[in-house]
Amino acid sequence: MKQLCAYLWPLKWPVLGVLLLSLLHIGGALTVPTLTASIINEGVLKGNLDIIETYSFYMVGASLITVIAAITSVYASSHIAARISLVMREQLVAALQKFSLTDFSHFGTGTILMRSTRDVEKIQSVLSEGLNMVLPTPLMIFVGLGLTFYKDYYLGLIILTLMIIMTALMLVIQQRALPIVKSVQIKLDEITDLVRDHILGMPVIRAFNRSHDENAREVESFSTMASLNIKLHRTYAVGLPSILMIFNMSTVVILWVGGYSVVDGRIQVGDIIAVIEYATQILLALIMSIFVLLDIPEAIICYQRIQELLHHHGATRNESYAKEANANMPGTTDTDVIANAADTASTSDGATITRPIVTSSSLTYDAPLLEFQHVTFRYDNAEAPALEDISFTVHHSQHIAIMGDIGSGKSTIANLIPGLFDIESGDILLNGISIYKQPIEQVRAQIGYVPQKAYLFTGTIDMNLRYGVYGTNLPDITKADMDRACAISRADEFIGKFEDGYEHQLSQGGTNLSGGQRQRLAMARALLRKPSLFIFDDSFSALDGTTERYVRQAIAEEMQHGARPALISVEQKVSAAKKADAILVINQGKAVGFGTHEELLDRCDIYKQIVASQEVEA
Numbered sequence: 001m002k003q004l005c006a007y008l009w010p011l012k013w014p015v016l017g018v019l020l021l022s023l024l025h026i027g028g029a030l031t032v033p034t035l036t037a038s039i040i041n042e043g044v045l046k047g048n049l050d051i052i053e054t055y056s057f058y059m060v061g062a063s064l065i066t067v068i069a070a071i072t073s074v075y076a077s078s079h080i081a082a083r084i085s086l087v088m089r090e091q092l093v094a095a096l097q098k099f100s101l102t103d104f105s106h107f108g109t110g111t112i113l114m115r116s117t118r119d120v121e122k123i124q125s126v127l128s129e130g131l132n133m134v135l136p137t138p139l140m141i142f143v144g145l146g147l148t149f150y151k152d153y154y155l156g157l158i159i160l161t162l163m164i165i166m167t168a169l170m171l172v173i174q175q176r177a178l179p180i181v182k183s184v185q186i187k188l189d190e191i192t193d194l195v196r197d198h199i200l201g202m203p204v205i206r207a208f209n210r211s212h213d214e215n216a217r218e219v220e221s222f223s224t225m226a227s228l229n230i231k232l233h234r235t236y237a238v239g240l241p242s243i244l245m246i247f248n249m250s251t252v253v254i255l256w257v258g259g260y261s262v263v264d265g266r267i268q269v270g271d272i273i274a275v276i277e278y279a280t281q282i283l284l285a286l287i288m289s290i291f292v293l294l295d296i297p298e299a300i301i302c303y304q305r306i307q308e309l310l311h312h313h314g315a316t317r318n319e320s321y322a323k324e325a326n327a328n329m330p331g332t333t334d335t336d337v338i339a340n341a342a343d344t345a346s347t348s349d350g351a352t353i354t355r356p357i358v359t360s361s362s363l364t365y366d367a368p369l370l371e372f373q374h375v376t377f378r379y380d381n382a383e384a385p386a387l388e389d390i391s392f393t394v395h396h397s398q399h400i401a402i403m404g405d406i407g408s409g410k411s412t413i414a415n416l417i418p419g420l421f422d423i424e425s426g427d428i429l430l431n432g433i434s435i436y437k438q439p440i441e442q443v444r445a446q447i448g449y450v451p452q453k454a455y456l457f458t459g460t461i462d463m464n465l466r467y468g469v470y471g472t473n474l475p476d477i478t479k480a481d482m483d484r485a486c487a488i489s490r491a492d493e494f495i496g497k498f499e500d501g502y503e504h505q506l507s508q509g510g511t512n513l514s515g516g517q518r519q520r521l522a523m524a525r526a527l528l529r530k531p532s533l534f535i536f537d538d539s540f541s542a543l544d545g546t547t548e549r550y551v552r553q554a555i556a557e558e559m560q561h562g563a564r565p566a567l568i569s570v571e572q573k574v575s576a577a578k579k580a581d582a583i584l585v586i587n588q589g590k591a592v593g594f595g596t597h598e599e600l601l602d603r604c605d606i607y608k609q610i611v612a613s614q615e616v617e618a
């Protein structure tokens, strides 16, 4: 409730407006039957035409006010609900931007999609209907019931009893519906995941003749969903007609009991008409509220699901540091942090790396650009760490190749540098400062990352290339910048063949390009970032031999200019890795060697095995 108020507070004036409009609506709606009673009692029964005329005129006025207030109230409540859903969506986007990759795998794509779309939508519709229909109901009941009791005590009691029965029925329906609603939402998340998997994996499904089985899985999921929905609507099917029956019965009971009251002389005929109208207004408002209230449990679950994403405590080490730093102001300065970084670390093959003390004023190209200090990392819920006690150093203009068996942890090292995951222990330093003790955007602005599977976004090639400079201080790129980057990565070869060139439209993920073309664009995107560190995760494997040689040479030249960027590349081939300044050999998550090709041939058994296996293959 407190959180809901936080959303409503900035919209307090429109909410107040809806409240005032509701007052007008209720006032108008209840005035009409009161005037009807007067017309019948004072005008029709006594033959007074003046009263009929005057009160009829008042009735038209009251009806007009009711209609105008109702229309404006619907408009204002829709506006309020739409604004709140916009705020929620903005908060969700901001929260998801801060999610680590572990957080994404913790929740799963399906549920994140459903929470960001359908759940927000549900809250919006319940809020709009709630403001419009539920908010005025208590007042309508209070005033309407008061007027009925004023006319006749027994008729007041009858309406009150009918209301209590209706409310009790509603509570029973709600109790039964709630667990089914929860199951429906979980099933919807699962179906979203399944359908998404089937769309993305369609080529594999067809190539392996699995269409029939996968269809069966989908049908099974849809059938479970349908059964749940049938169960839910069966619950409503019994309860809601009962509520409507009570509503219709109210007129009969009022006429019956009211008839006795007229005979006893307690009320006049016109009053019965007025009470029937009051009862209709009160019970109708109650029924409308019940329909909305029946939706509230689902909306509450949607709200909780959204809040779970917003308040997910997967605070990254960067955020924790930022919080600590803010709390301890004035606190750790960059210079302190940098000075603390001055120590020595060693690789598992015994080579000792000594880091000089670097202060902000002495940041030079001779100081290490990147340092891994005894880094241990474990994937969410994994029993064993994926990386254990990894230490190595990279200097400007250096090329470090990472080699190792499949699943040894090479990509994991590459993903740790831009802070895509939080490490368990140790530290990663960029320019002498822990990447966890500086804004992560600052770290990422210095990195040109080319992932193992190049991902491009729906839009033009131009838009995808410009992506490279987002989050940096670089000026917007020119066509000449794009031409240069695409020439280095050889993306120009195929872009030149498109009639619309850089304006060529890419589909989601860049799936209307070949794997090699995607990889070349991903490299151009990284080059445009003008980073101080390139990370190429097995990025050359999708290129043909000639292109690979050309691109490697062009990037080597690039590394001698400007910010003199370093390159960390995950490599499969010894022929490529041996040209690097140093090779880091990873085996089952541990660093088993760090040195040049010749040094490793001398002292690293695992490296010797890799070399031997590739010589045999060759």
Ligand SMILES: Nc1ncnc2c1ncn2[C@@H]1O[C@H](COP(=O)(O)OP(=O)(O)OP(=O)(O)O)[C@@H](O)[C@H]1O
Pocket: 105, 379, 380, 382, 386, 404, 405, 406, 407, 408, 409, 410, 411, 412, 413
């Ligand atoms: N998202 C993840 N969640 C849990 N475990 C993971 C995840 N990604 C990788 N792993 C595990 O971590 C280990 C290292 O994976 P990584 O992708 O770094 O290996 P790699 O050396 O790059 O392999 P390859 O040469 O096949 O690309 C593997 O055992 C893998 O199963």
